[in-house]
Amino acid sequence: MSDPDQPKKPLSSEDLRRSFEPLAGDPVADAERVLARIVGDGLRPRPTVPMLVRQTVLPALCAAAGLLLGLLLFRGGAEDFAPGGAQDPRLLVSHGRVFLELDGTSRLLPTGARIPAGSTIYTDKGSQCVVALPGGKDFVLDAETRCGMRDDHGLEIDRGRVYAHVVRQPGPSRDDALVYTAEGNARLLQDDERPIGRQVFVVGDGRMQVVSDEGQANILTRDGDVVRVGVRKIGTFKGGKLVDSEDKPYVSDRLDWVTDFEPFLEPAPWVREFEARLPAAIEGLGDEEKWMEVDLVCRHLGPKVLDQLFGVLERYADSTEDRDRQRRYHAAGLISNLADYRYVDRMFYWLMDDAPRVRASMFFGLERLVGSFYDERSDKAEFWQTGSAEDRARERRTWMNWVYGPLKKPR
Amino acid sequence: MGPVPASSPELRDEDLIRQAVRGAKEAFGFLVLRYSRAVRSVVLTCLGSTADMDDLVQECFLRAYKGLNRIEDPSRFGHYVRRIARNLCIDRIRRRGNDQLSLDEVELEPAEVPPPDEDDRLPKLRRVVGGLPEALREAVLLFYFENLSVREMADHLGISEASVSQRLSRARARLRERFGLESKAS
Numbered sequence: 001m002s003d004p005d006q007p008k009k010p011l012s013s014e015d016l017r018r019s020f021e022p023l024a025g026d027p028v029a030d031a032e033r034v035l036a037r038i039v040g041d042g043l044r045p046r047p048t049v050p051m052l053v054r055q056t057v058l059p060a061l062c063a064a065a066g067l068l069l070g071l072l073l074f075r076g077g078a079e080d081f082a083p084g085g086a087q088d089p090r091l092l093v094s095h096g097r098v099f100l101e102l103d104g105t106s107r108l109l110p111t112g113a114r115i116p117a118g119s120t121i122y123t124d125k126g127s128q129c130v131v132a133l134p135g136g137k138d139f140v141l142d143a144e145t146r147c148g149m150r151d152d153h154g155l156e157i158d159r160g161r162v163y164a165h166v167v168r169q170p171g172p173s174r175d176d177a178l179v180y181t182a183e184g185n186a187r188l189l190q191d192d193e194r195p196i197g198r199q200v201f202v203v204g205d206g207r208m209q210v211v212s213d214e215g216q217a218n219i220l221t222r223d224g225d226v227v228r229v230g231v232r233k234i235g236t237f238k239g240g241k242l243v244d245s246e247d248k249p250y251v252s253d254r255l256d257w258v259t260d261f262e263p264f265l266e267p268a269p270w271v272r273e274f275e276a277r278l279p280a281a282i283e284g285l286g287d288e289e290k291w292m293e294v295d296l297v298c299r300h301l302g303p304k305v306l307d308q309l310f311g312v313l314e315r316y317a318d319s320t321e322d323r324d325r326q327r328r329y330h331a332a333g334l335i336s337n338l339a340d341y342r343y344v345d346r347m348f349y350w351l352m353d354d355a356p357r358v359r360a361s362m363f364f365g366l367e368r369l370v371g372s373f374y375d376e377r378s379d380k381a382e383f384w385q386t387g388s389a390e391d392r393a394r395e396r397r398t399w400m401n402w403v404y405g406p407l408k409k410p411r
Numbered sequence: 412m413g414p415v416p417a418s419s420p421e422l423r424d425e426d427l428i429r430q431a432v433r434g435a436k437e438a439f440g441f442l443v444l445r446y447s448r449a450v451r452s453v454v455l456t457c458l459g460s461t462a463d464m465d466d467l468v469q470e471c472f473l474r475a476y477k478g479l480n481r482i483e484d485p486s487r488f489g490h491y492v493r494r495i496a497r498n499l500c501i502d503r504i505r506r507r508g509n510d511q512l513s514l515d516e517v518e519l520e521p522a523e524v525p526p527p528d529e530d531d532r533l534p535k536l537r538r539v540v541g542g543l544p545e546a547l548r549e550a551v552l553l554f555y556f557e558n559l560s561v562r563e564m565a566d567h568l569g570i571s572e573a574s575v576s577q578r579l580s581r582a583r584a585r586l587r588e589r590f591g592l593e594s595k596a597s
Contacts, residue, residue, distance in 0.1 A: 011532060011590070014556065019533035020556040023437075023460055023519065025468065027447035033438040034472045038436050045432055045479040102569055104546030118497050118571070336441070 033117075087113040089149060092132040092340075097124040098141075110368055115149050120158070122146035131155065274300045282308045286297055286327035294330065303340045310335065310346055313358065325355065334359040336365030351396055356385035366399070412503050425485035439479075443472050446489060451498045457500035459541055460519055467503070471496045490567065512538045539589045547582040554579055 037043065091098060091113050100109040102119040115121055115131065123129055123145050131139045131147075139155060141147060146158040274297050281297040282305075284290030298305045312331040316324035332350070339347060344366065349361040363384040384392065420523035424445075450471050454464055461467070474494045482491055519541035540551055553559045553567065563577075565572045 011536065015530065015533065016551070016555045016586075017534060017558075018530070020519075020552070021534045023451065023455060023556070024448055024539075025451055025465065027444045030465070030468050030472070032441035033442050033469050034435055034476070035440050037473055038439065038476060043473065043476060044483070096527065103570070104544060105570065115492055118501075226527065232596070375503040377571075401438050 021378040089117075090132050091121070093113060096131045097127050099124070113369075117149050120146060120148045147167040180394035214369075221321065229256070264343055272307075278305060278308065282312065285312055285330045291330060295334070298334050298338060303338055306335060306339055309338075309360070310343075313350055313353070317353070328355060329357045329361075336361040336368070339365050348396060348400055351384065352389075352392060359384045412593045423486070424488040428479055428485040428488060430481065433475070438475055439472075442475075442488060442492075446472075446492050448587060449557055451492055452549075453493050453496035454500055455519060455556070456549045456552055457497065459502060467496070467499055471499055474499075493567070536586075536590060539586055541581055543585060543588060545596075547578055547585065550575065550578040551582045562581060 029210070044129070046082050091109050098109045098116065099122050100113070101122065102116060102118055109115070120130070121129075121141070123141050123143055125144055127143055129141050131141060133139070133155075144159070148156040148158060193252075277293070277297050278301065280292045284294055298309070298311060308333040312327055313335075316328050319325070332353075332355075335347065347362045347366050347369070351359055351366065355360050355364070360381055361383055383395070388393070424442065427438045427441050431442070447468060450468050454461070454467050458467075460577065471492060474495050475488075477490075478495075479511045480486065519537040540548060543551065548567075550564065553564050554561075559567065561572050564575045568575065
C-alpha cells in the first residue's frame with residue numbers, strides 16, 4: 001500500500017490502464033478451460049457446409065448463380081428479386097423516418113440498411129417500416145414503435161406495435177413466428193415453444209395473423225390447448241401452433257395492412273396535390289428550368305415515383321438528343337437518392353448502362369442501399385464510369401453475389 | 412493437456428479458425444488468448460465486474476467454437492465473439508430482471524482482492540469509470556483496457572474516428588470531474 005504521507009503524483013493515462021489490470025483475468029487460464037471443455041465434452045463446430053467447400057465450391061456456384069441472375073435481369077426480370085434472401089436483418093421498406101440507435105447515438109436509417117444486433121430501431125410519428133430478418137421473416141413496425149434487435153433472429157419491442165408476416169417460401173411452411181409480450185416487455189421470437197406472456201400482438205404462420213387492437217389484447221386464460229388471446233381474438237393452439245382463430249370485425253383493417261405491407265392510410269391532401277403534379281414533373285426532367293419543381297415533387301412523394309423514373313431511363317435509352325440524355329441523368333440521380341431495397345435489382349441492371357453518369361448514379365444508390373462493398377468509394381465511382389465493359393460486368397457479378405448470395409464479402 | 416502457448420500475433424484469425432475447424436483445437440486456444448480481454452471488456456461494459464466473469468468468458472468462447480463453421484468472414488472473428496458476449500450479457504440482464512440492474516452505473520471493482528502494492532486511488536478510479544454512461548464507459552475500456560487504437564475502435568463501433576476521439580475526450584473530462592468530486596468527498 002502506498003505511503004499516505006508521501007505526496008502523490010497526478011493520475012495519468014497509464015494509471016487508468018493499471019487500474020484495469022486486476023480485471024483482465026488470466027487469458028491463458030481462459031484458453032485452457034475452454035480447450036478442456038472442448039476436448040472433455042467432445043464439442044465440435046456445428047456441422048454446416050464445410051469451410052473448404054464454402055471457399056471453393058460455393059463461390060463457384062455463387063458466381064454461376066450471379067451470372068444466371070444477371071442474365072435474367074438483362075431480360076427484364078425485375079421481379080426475380082426475393083427479399084427472403086436477405087442474410088442480415090435489414091430495413092426493407094420505410095414510410096417516413098426510421099432511426100437506428102447504437103451505443104447511445106442515433107441516426108436516420110436509410111432503406112436497405114443493415115440493422116446490427118444490439119441496436120435499437122424506432123419509428124417517428126406517422127412513420128412505418130418493414131424489417132426483414134434472415135429466413136424470410138418480415139415484421140412491420142407501426143408509428144412510434146421502438147424495438148431492440150436482440151440478435152439476427154429476434155426483435156424486442158420496447159413500445160408501440162409490431163406485426164408479423166411470414167414470406168412464403170418454396171417448400172414446407174413454417175409456423176414459428178411469434179410475437180408476444182412478457183410482463184410489459186414485448187418480445188418477438190421465432191421459437192413458439194417459449195411461454196406466452198401476458199399480452200399477445202401477433203401470431204403469424206403464413207396463413208393467418210392474430211392482431212390485437214391497439215396492442216391491448218390480454219390473454220385471459222390458458223387452458224390446455226386453447227389460449228384466449230385478448231378480448232378481440234381467440235386463438236387455438238395445438239402442438240405449439242396456432243390452428244384456429246376467431247375473427248372480430250374491427251381488426252380486419254389491420255389484417256389487410258399486415259398481409260399486403262401497404263399502410264392502410266388515406267393519402268393526405270398534400271400527397272394528392274403532389275401526385276397531380278407528378279406527370280408534368282416527369283416530363284420536365286429534360287428541362288433545366290423545371291428541375292427544382294421535379295426535385296420538389298419527387299422528394300415529397302418518395303419511392304412511389306421510382307417506376308416513372310426507371311421508365312425514363314428505359315424510354316430514352318437509345319435517344320441521341322442532348323435533352324433526353326439530361327432527362328436520363330437527372331432521373332438516375334433521383335433514383336440513386338430515392339430508391340429503396342425493392343429496386344436493388346433494377347439498379348444492378350442499369351449499372352451496366354451505356355452512359356457513364358447513369359452508371360455512377362446507380363453505383364452511389366447501390367452503395368447507399370446494400371452497404372459499403374468497397375473500401376475506396378471514390379476510386380470505384382471512377383471505375384464505374386471509365387472501366388471496361390468486361391471489367392464492369394465481372395465486378396457487377398461479384399457485387400451481386402455479395403448482395404444476393406451467401407457470401408458476405410469475397411476477398 | 413499441456414499449457415497453451417502464448418498468443419501468436421503472426422497467425423491471422425482466419426488461419427486459426429481454418430485450423431480449428433479442421434480439428435486442431437489448440438488453434439482455438441490462440442483465439443481465446445487473443446480475445447479473452449475483449450470479451451471481458453464487453454462484460455464489464457454491460458454488467459460490471461461479476462463473480463461469474465470466468466464462466467461468462469468460457470460460455471462465450473464455447474458458443475463461438477460451436478459456431479465456427481458459420482462465420483461468414485473469419486477475419487472479423489473479433490466482432491463475432493464480441494457480439495456473442497454482448498448477447499450473453501443481455502440474456503443475463505434479462506434473467507436478473509431489467510429493474511435490478513442499471514447499465515448506467517455498474518461496478519468495475521475486481522471480484523478478487525487487489526494486489527497489496529496497488530495505488531489506493533486506482534479502485535476509486537475504476538469505480539468512477541463504472542459510473543460513466545455506457546457509451547463512454549465502453550470507449551474507455553476499449554482504449555485503456557483492450558488497448559485498441561482509435562481507428563480500431565471506430566471500426567468496431569461503426570462510428571467515425573472523430574466520434575471515437577470525441578467520446579474519449581468526453582470520458583476523460585468526466586473522469587477528471589467526477590474523480591475530483593469523489594476525492595473531495597472522501
